[in-house]
Amino acid sequence: MALxxxxxxxxxxxxxxxxxxxxxxxxxxxxxxxxxxxxxxAVAFFVISVIIGRSLAKGQPKEVQKKAGYDGLVPFIFMNLLAMIIVYTALHQSTILK
Structure with missing residues (x-):
């Protein structure tokens, strides 16, 4: 559940x-x-997520606590890139299409 x-x-x-x-x-x-x-x-938000992830996994077995530190790294990276590209393109569409 915590993971x-x-x-x-x-x-x-x-x-x-x-x-x-x-x-x-x-x-x-x-x-x-x-x-x-x-x-x-991205690094600042990932460090924040590691701290929150470890606090969510308190009281769980050691294996779960270790895995909670870095579980979800790939979705974090891809969603970060996807959101950045979509927002940048939406905001600066007129300058990109020149």
């Missing part, structure tokens, strides 16, 4: 981090800065 909550919590936090990154990156931003900003936001 399901961690999995979906990471999925939602990945979407939130992607939306924030999509809004934060402006069209004129150079590539290095944009990548650093996107990765920084």
């Amino acid at each position: 399901e909550k961690v999995y979906y919590m990471r999925l939602v936090l990945g979407i939130i981090a992607g939306v924030i990154a999509g809004v934060a990156i402006a069209p004129g931003t150079d590539q290095g800065t944009a990548i650093g900003l996107a990765l920084g936001i």
Whole structure:
């Protein structure tokens, strides 16, 4: 039960981090800065999710607690990228299509 909550919590936090990154990156931003900003936001949200995941798994066996630390990593990454691309494209569509 705790691992399901961690999995979906990471999925939602990945979407939130992607939306924030999509809004934060402006069209004129150079590539290095944009990548650093996107990765920084993603890492910050992932650290928050690790802390929340471990607190959700308290009272569970040690194996479950260890797995809760990194369960849902792949959905976090994909939802982060998906949300970032969709939000950035939606906000800056006029500058992209020039």
